[in-house]
Each structure stands twice: as C-alpha cells, then as structure tokens.
Amino acid sequence: MNAGPWLSVPPPGYGGIENVIATLVPELRRLGVRVVLASVGSSTLPVDEQVSVFADGQFAALQRPYNQVCGIAQAHLAGVVRELHSRDDIDLVHDHVEAVGLATLAAMGPAGPPTLHTLHWDLAKHPALYGSLDGGDRVRVNGVSASQLARAPLALREHSVGHVHLSTPLAVDADRRPRPEKGEHLLILGRINPGKGQDVGARLAHRVGLPLVLAGPVGPYHRPADLAAAGDEARQNPDVRFFLDEVAPHVDGDLVRWVGTVAGQERDDLLASARASLFPLRWEEPGGTAVVESLALGTPVVATARGCLPELIEHGRTGLLTTDEEELGDLLLAAELLDPDECRRVAAQRFTPAVMAQRYVELYERVRQSARAP
Template sequence: MKVLMNAGPWLPVPPRGYGGIENVVATLVPPLRELGVEVVLASVGTSALPVDELLSVYPDGQFGALQRPYNQVCGVAQAHLHGVVRALRERDDIDLVHDHVEAVGLATVAALGPDAPPALHTLHWDLAKHPDLYGGFDGGGRVRVNGVSASQLARAPEALRAHSVGHVHLATPLATGADRRPRPAKGGYLLILGRITPGKGQDLGARLAHQYGFDLILAGPVGPYRDPADLPSDADNPDARYFHEKVAPHVDGQRVRWIGTVHGQERDDLVAGAKAVLAPLRWEEPGGTFVVESLALGTPVVALARGCLPELVDDGHTGLLTDDEDELAELALAADKIDPADCMAEAARRFTPARMAMRYVELYSLIRDHVFMS
C-alpha cells in the first residue's frame, strides 16, 4: 500500500524540539514502513525523515506564520495543499491519503472528487470550541476521521463523528527502550513540557510552585520564540501576551524557570530527571504526546484530569490525577510514591510506535477494503 502522509507546511519532520503533528508523523512513519507501507511525505523541503518520496511546496517550515491573522494562516496551508492536490491529480499510484492538517486539509482532500484516493484525517486538536471549523463537512464521501483519544472524539462536532473510525492513542519511540541508557537521578524539580500557551496552564503551575514551595521548570516555545533571549517584550501574538501577562510575573529564575525549547537528549534527560511532569491543564488535552513520553522515561504525570489524561494515566499507578487545582499541588509534592518502573512498563505495553502503526494499518485497510469498496 502506498500512503501520502500530509504533515503540513509548519515544521520539518522530524521537528527540532517542539512539534506536535510533526512528532506524531515522525513516530508513525518508520514502523509503518517496516510493516511494508510505502510513504510519500508531504511536508517542507528540510524534512529529513527517511521516506519513499518527499513532496514539498515550501523549502522550510512556516511555523512563524501560525501567529499571523487567521486568513494568512489559511493562505499558507492552502498553498501547501494546492501542491499536494496537484501531485495527486498527476499520479494514480497513491492508495490512501493520511492527512494531519486541520480543517483546510480536510476540505481540500474532500474536494478532490470521486477519482481521488480515499483519505483518513487524524484530528489533533480539541474541536469542541470550534464547531464551525468543520461546519457542514460531509467528507465528499471519500474521507474518514480518527481521533487521538476517545475523549477528543467525543467532543468533536457531530459532522466529524459521523465519519469516525475510532481513536488511536499517541506513541513515542522512547517506549521501546531501544534508546535506554543511564538517565540522570531524579532531581527535586517538577517540569511542564510543552508550548507556553493558556491551555497548558503554565500560569497555574507557576503560581502553585510559589504557593506550595516546589521548584518548577517550564520547557517549550512561546509562539515562534524558542529561546528566552529571542522573545521581544512587545511580541504581539496571543501566546507571547499570555506569557508576559500571566506567566512571567511568576518566573523568578529560581523557584520557577523558563528555559525555552529543549530537544533530543537534553529534553529526555530533563524529563527523566523530573520528580514528575505537571499538567495544570486549562483545556481538554486532546492527545498528550508529553504524557506518553514522560511515562516512557519513567516520570509520573501529575495532572488535572482533563481531556485524554484519564485514558493515558493510570491514577495511583503511573501518575496522580485530580479535578482540584489545590490538590494538584499536594499531589505534585507526593509524586515520588509512584514507581518509575511502573511508568516505563505501562509505556512499553501501550505506547510503542509499532503498536500505533499496527492500529493505523488496520484503519487504512478498513477504509480501503471496506468503506470505499462497499
């Protein structure tokens, strides 16, 4: 089977440091190819993931454009997608499109017409607050949808759920233990790993760190800015405003530190050395790559029980969950009662790339052989 995997124009695959969708694609493609799936990757020119073929419109990632007005964001996505559509019209060797680009991607794939290959669109965001994003979607009869968690799918607009083929949890290569090497001993700090953005709740975590007296490291970009030194004090984008207004007042460089984006071994060691990864979520986390990565690195997850967290974290066994913000701080202080070995064993059982790839191959076959042949 030959699959066109559309990862969008935002970042190369694999991404350097932060990258949500691109990380998912980088995790999925190698085991898919091991299972015999040929992969044509639609991404940007700097993508270095080994694939059978790379299609690109933009030479490099357009991540910075995501902070521009919505119509400009759509313009970038559309230019990328027109390239994909052009390629699909010119060739007939693609059996299935696996699309990861939000609304615009789906609309474009749906508009390809009856001769286009069938498509699977993976939802990556929480869509409950964006019911219009996919308004009136009927998939043109060619598109099926999957979620990255049951909770995400349950919150998706009905128009999408009507075309759902289920959910597939995210995975991480760290879960295989192939890269197992001595990790740093657990330090005394807690870590929030992810974009600095209101949904991830860094402001709440930072406030609790001061109030309850624990050390907290914030790792991740603020909008397009990866390093603290690069962030202008007058940066005009929503995440920068959130950082300056709500998070920065708590960042004192001691109790609470923002270290910018981390990647590779530095990221893994930072996660492995944390007492716990903290998730003071203010949104319904849709898929939570950081959750499966933390467990794989033997670090329990202490979180507000929102979105996919109860599906991924076994409360009391691989992490601690609560609905209460103050109790979250108390649980953070008690995180060392979770055994890191239990976290790693659970990740090895549930969150390996091979397992994720097998689930996707099942969905590809279902779509190709049953949905569109019946």
C-alpha cells in the same frame, strides 16, 4: 502521507504534527507499507517517494494574514490533488493538514482515493473550520484520544473510525534504559499558555515548597533573554501577556524558574530527573505528547483530569489525577510514592511507535473497506 507545507519532516525544532509523521512512517514501512510523502522539499525523512510544491517550510508565513496562510495551504494541496489525479497507485491518503486538507481531498469526490484525516487539535470550539464533509464514505477521521473525538463537532464524529494515542520513540526499550538520578524538581514541559496552567503550577510550587522548572516557549520567545530584550511590543502576543501578568510574579529564579525552550538531550534529562511532571490543565488536552514522553522517561505525572489525561494515566500507578486544582498540591507531595520503572514499563507497552503504526494499519483497512461499501 500528507504533511503539509509548514515544516520539514522531521521538523528542525518545534513541530508536533511533523514529529508524529516522522515517528509513524518508518514503522509503517517496516510493516511493508509504501509511503509517498507530500511535504516540503527540505524534508529528510526516508520515504519511497516525495512530492513537494515548496522547496522549504513556510512556517514563518503563518504570521501573515489569514487569507495568505490559507493560500499557501491551498497551493500545497493543489499540488497533492494534481498528483492524485495523475496516478492510480495511491491506495489511501493519510492527511494531517488542519481543516483545509480534508475539505480539499473530500471535494475530489469519487475520483479521490480513500482518505484518513488525523485530528491534532481540540476542535470543540471550531466546528466551522471543517464545515460539512462532502465525499461521503471516502473520507474518515481519527482522533488522538477518545476524549478529543467525543468533543469534536458532529460532522467529524460521524466520519470517525476511532482514535490512536500518540507515541514516542523514547518508549522503545524504555524499561531497559539506565535509571537517571531523580532530583527534587517538578517540571511543566509545554508551551506557556493559559490552557497549560503554568500560573497554577507556579503558585502550588510555592505553597508546597517544592522547586518547579517551567520549560517551553512563551509565544515566539524561546529564551528568557529574548523575551527581556523584546520590550513592550511583545505584549501584543496573548501568551506573553499571560506569562508576564499571571506566571512571572511567581517566578523568583530560585524555587520557580523559567528556562525557556529545551530540546534534545537537555530536555530528556530534565524530564527524566524530575520528581514528577505536572499538567495543571485548564483545557481539554487532546493528545498529550509531553505526558507520554514523561512516562517513557520514568517520570510520574500529576495532572488535572482533563482531556486525554484519564486515558493516558492510570491513577495510583503511573500518576495522580484530580478534578480539584487545589488538591494538585497534595498530589505533588505524594508523587514520590509512585514507581518510575512502572511508568517506563507502561510506556514500553502502550506508547511505542510500533504500537501506533499497527493501530493505523487497522484504521487504514477500515477506511478502505468503508470506501468500497456500496
């Protein structure tokens, strides 16, 4: 399992990919899969063996110039390739290192083990990141939704073995967890970013007169006080400009509030007590972790029908979808008709870590079979 050089597994705070790995690995081991983790030394996830080039996560280095960022990824991967050359007990590599990981492992050719690379982003606009995949049938990719795969560059789609929806530990026994008191508020949980559409949500909340909580970081700023203290320099970040220019004018601290990044129990309580969670998307959401988390905690989803949303949400059962931004306002008012328990039941069937691991074991077998094929 190649987690990369950026963050420890599980991650200390933010870290979507590392969270997926931390959720998947214990379930794989329960199914009898032996897992060697290529990560950073500070990872604490129980595994059978760990391989590390860096003692600690290099996340802060992502702010450096692009060639230095690639250099760090390459150094990590050189360690992984060295390891693979030196042993013959690795049956398959499950790689999560964006773009450069798959290219490097593919370049090993027949000397490398079969490789499954999980796509984590919407890559439609970045075909050049992957280029052509040498390594033929030994390297395969999977998406985190059918929609993400459908939009991926042809070079990747040709190597696809399917998709696996994301899961959340919150979905385990979700239908048996105590029902939280539902409040009046709507919630948008996620990075503040034009693609996530917080400006649309804030405007709609005023129109329909429902309180809205915006939770998530603005660029590198996790707390309103940090952003306020940062001064004009903060505007260099595009997400900060988006927030200040498009969202903040609607944030009155009363009906619409920005609370910064929330984590742990605070995050779960905010999500579980929301009347609905809102995703007024302007991008093709590739995997939608926060969507799955919302269902697991019994909160129906109101969203623009983009990206993976139509795959995750059953309209009229676990949420309400529309292609019309303005109609979202009406749907917000209708969301209280949906049954929170039904959301939790669906999550407990479809989005548990065990379901995700089972599906990955199937894909691993497919990857190994196609690597064996003449």
